[in-house]
Structure formats: C-alpha cells, structure tokens
Amino acid sequence: MQIKNRIVRSATLEGLAEKYGYVSSRLIKFHEELARGGTGLIITGAAAVDPSGSGGPYQVRIDNESYLDGHRKLTNKIHEYSDIKIAIQLIHVGRQGYHPKYHPIAPSAVLYPITNIMPRVLRTDEVDQYIKMFVDASVNAYECGYDMVQLHGAHGYLLSNFLSPYTNKRNDIYGGDIENRVRFIIDIYNQTRDKLGKSFPIIIKSQINDFVPGGLEDDDGISIVEKLVETGFDGVEPSGGIGETPIITKQAYPSKFIKKPEDENYFLPLAKKLKPIMKNSALILVGGIKNPVSAEEILKNRWADFISMSRPLIYEPDLPKRWQEGDLTPAKCTSCNSCLETMGTGLYCVIRKKLEEKDSKNI
Numbered sequence: 001m002q003i004k005n006r007i008v009r010s011a012t013l014e015g016l017a018e019k020y021g022y023v024s025s026r027l028i029k030f031h032e033e034l035a036r037g038g039t040g041l042i043i044t045g046a047a048a049v050d051p052s053g054s055g056g057p058y059q060v061r062i063d064n065e066s067y068l069d070g071h072r073k074l075t076n077k078i079h080e081y082s083d084i085k086i087a088i089q090l091i092h093v094g095r096q097g098y099h100p101k102y103h104p105i106a107p108s109a110v111l112y113p114i115t116n117i118m119p120r121v122l123r124t125d126e127v128d129q130y131i132k133m134f135v136d137a138s139v140n141a142y143e144c145g146y147d148m149v150q151l152h153g154a155h156g157y158l159l160s161n162f163l164s165p166y167t168n169k170r171n172d173i174y175g176g177d178i179e180n181r182v183r184f185i186i187d188i189y190n191q192t193r194d195k196l197g198k199s200f201p202i203i204i205k206s207q208i209n210d211f212v213p214g215g216l217e218d219d220d221g222i223s224i225v226e227k228l229v230e231t232g233f234d235g236v237e238p239s240g241g242i243g244e245t246p247i248i249t250k251q252a253y254p255s256k257f258i259k260k261p262e263d264e265n266y267f268l269p270l271a272k273k274l275k276p277i278m279k280n281s282a283l284i285l286v287g288g289i290k291n292p293v294s295a296e297e298i299l300k301n302r303w304a305d306f307i308s309m310s311r312p313l314i315y316e317p318d319l320p321k322r323w324q325e326g327d328l329t330p331a332k333c334t335s336c337n338s339c340l341e342t343m344g345t346g347l348y349c350v351i352r353k354k355l356e357e358k359d360s361k362n363i
C-alpha cells in the first residue's frame with residue numbers, strides 16, 4: 001500500500017458522531033482537516049463493534065447496516081486526497097464499560113474501581129459471539145472502503161482485558177499462559193482473514209504494560225507482540241496504561257513529567273526492543289512525539305516504521321504540512337491532557353480554543 005508519508009494519526013476518540021454512533025458531517029469535516037494537513041494514515045477514534053461495546057452516545061459505531069452509509073461518505077471524502085489512507089479502529093469497551101442498558105462484560109470478575117462496577121464474566125460458549133462482533137465489523141469496514149482496520153488491543157478495553165493477567169484469571173482456553181490470553185485476538189485475526197483474504201491490512205494497538213501491580217509488563221507484552229507478528233498482523237502500535245492507572249499513564253503523558261528529551265518519545269526504548277522481532281510487520285511508534293527532528297531520527301534509524309501522534313494533531317491538524325513546508329518548530333501541544341475532557345462530546349484542544357478566544361477579544 002502506498003501511503004503519502006510515515007506520519008500516522010493515532011486513534012483518538014472524537015465524540016463527534018450523531019446519536020447513537022452515526023458518522024456525522026462534523027466528523028467528516030474533522031477528518032478532512034487531518035487529510036488536508038498531510039497526515040499519511042488517519043486512524044479513526046475507536047468505533048464500537050456492538051452497542052454494548054460503546055463508550056457513549058457520540059462514539060462511532062459500525063455494527064450494523066444502518067451505520068454503513070456514513071462510513072462510506074467518510075472514506076470517500078478522505079480518498080479525494082491523494083495517497084492519504086484511513087483505517088478504522090475497532091473497540092469493545094469490555095470491563096471499562098458504563099452503559100445504562102448493558103452491564104459491562106470481561107474475561108473475569110475484577111471490579112473496575114472507576115465505576116465501582118463488577119463486570120459480568122463471559123462464559124466460554126459466549127466468547128465466539130464477541131469474536132464475531134470484531135470480524136463482522138472488519139467486514140463492514142472493508143465494504144465501506146476503509147484501507148485497513150486496527151483492533152484496539154490496549155488501554156484496559158475488552159481485548160486487553162484478555163491479554164492482562166490482572167483482568168484475565170480464566171482457566172479455560174482463553175486464560176492462563178500468554179498463548180491462551182492472546183487467543184481471543186488471534187481468533188479475530190484468523191476469522192477476519194478467512195472472510196477478507198490476505199491483502200486487506202489488519203493492524204493492532206497492542207497493550208505492552210498496564211502500569212498496575214499484577215498487570216501486564218514489558219516482557220509478556222513483548223512476547224505477545226511476537227505472537228501477533230507470527231500470526232500475520234501487518235502492523236503493531238505498542239501502548240500501555242489502563243483506566244485505573246493515574247493520569248501519568250503512558251497513554252497520555254503530560255509535559256510536566258518529561259524531564260529530558262529522551263523522555264519525550266516515551267515508548268522509544270520499548271520500540272528498540274520490539275523492532276528486531278517485527279519481521280514484515282510495521283512498527284508504529286506512538287507517545288509524546290512532538291519534535292520533527294527526533295521523529296526524523298527515529299525513522300532514519302529504522303527504530304520504527306511510522307511515527308504516530310494523537311494530541312499534537314488535535315491542536316494542529318495541519319502539523320505534518322507545517323513540518324513539510326520547513327517550519328520545524330515542535331508541535332504546540334503541551335500534552336496537558338485537557339482534550340481528554342472533551343472527547344465524549346466533541347473533541348477539541350482546550351488551550352488552542354482559549355488562545356483563539358483571547359485573540360479575538362484583543363482584536
């Protein structure tokens with residue numbers, strides 16, 4: 001697949017859908033801005049594979065026919081921009097769900113302290129049904145013209161609930177050793193391949209470290225990636241942190257915790273460990289990338305195949321274009337995380353908005 005450049009927009013929940021999960025014109029406009037701004041591969045915010053897997057009314061869904069027209073409009077719009085590709089990220093919120101109608105489900109009964117809800121444990125004979133949700137959603141995505149799908153296998157949602165020894169205490173074929181904990185994801189991959197053939201790229205955001213005691217840690221996280229690569233995943237974007245990890249999770253690391261330049265690309269040391277085991281699978285590095293000079297160094301040294309950004313592109317959707325045109329000042333984003341407050345009901349950069357409001361008052 002030909003992609004305009006090696007810059008990826010990491011999946012970022014937009015909360016810009018129409019109720020309940022329909023692609024809206026404001027969402028299409030939002031993504032068009034990213035395409036115009038020169039991001040080579042746009043990964044959408046997590047889209048739910050089932051109503052029970054959605055995090056809220058404004059989160060995109062792709063679980064039935066009624067949603068597909070909106071997705072087609074979105075992919076068509078992005079494909080008006082030459083060599084810009086769009087992937088959809090697929091999610092079931094699992095243990096971290098909070099829905100008036102659907103009780104959260106999980107591999108095991110481990111209380112989620114943020115909502116204080118004990119999830120219902122999936123029976124072995126139910127697991128197939130949840131695997132099928134991801135397979136069907138991938139087929140829908142393919143039919144709507146997405147260039148690839150990304151499974152959300154990180155941050156404490158259903159797929160990572162299976163990967164982690166903290167949330168997976170099962171003693172059937174989906175629990176226990178790594179082989180069993182990764183089975184759920186590998187089954188999704190294999191069944192999707194059976195339906196869609198070999199050429200449709202399937203990538204994953206994969207949990208490496210939960211940053212909680214008893215959780216997934218780097219060594220097991222790396223072994224999981226090894227299995228995903230062996231299985232055939234076309235790309236892996238390693239990540240970490242779960243819902244109960246305080247805000248200094250590696251998922252969203254605010255600037256005040258960055259003491260030296262090397263802290264900035266905080267998954268880089270991990271990427272260097274992963275690269276030798278990636279074979280033909282692309283390594284997508286996310287986390288704190290804001291400086292074009294170090295981003296270029298990462299790519300030149302082949303420490304990663306793509307660099308991926310979330311928060312910097314909320315502030316500056318035209319950041320890749322700015323860098324390409326020679327303005328190499330780092331991203332204006334300060335990783336303050338205030339965008340996290342807006343993602344449920346319409347994502348924006350709070351700092352940028354405040355500055356714009358101040359400027360308009362000064363005029």
Ligand SMILES: Cc1cc2nc3c(=O)[nH]c(=O)nc-3n(C[C@H](O)[C@H](O)[C@H](O)COP(=O)(O)O)c2cc1C
Nearest residue numbers: 010011012013045046251287288309310311340343
């Ligand atoms: C507002 C917001 C929403 C996010 N939504 C998602 C999401 O839907 N799926 C996902 O995998 N990660 C999500 N993330 C995590 C980012 O993709 C990324 O991994 C993290 O922010 C680190 O990258 P950055 O330093 O470039 O922001 C989100 C992050 C933020 C700040």
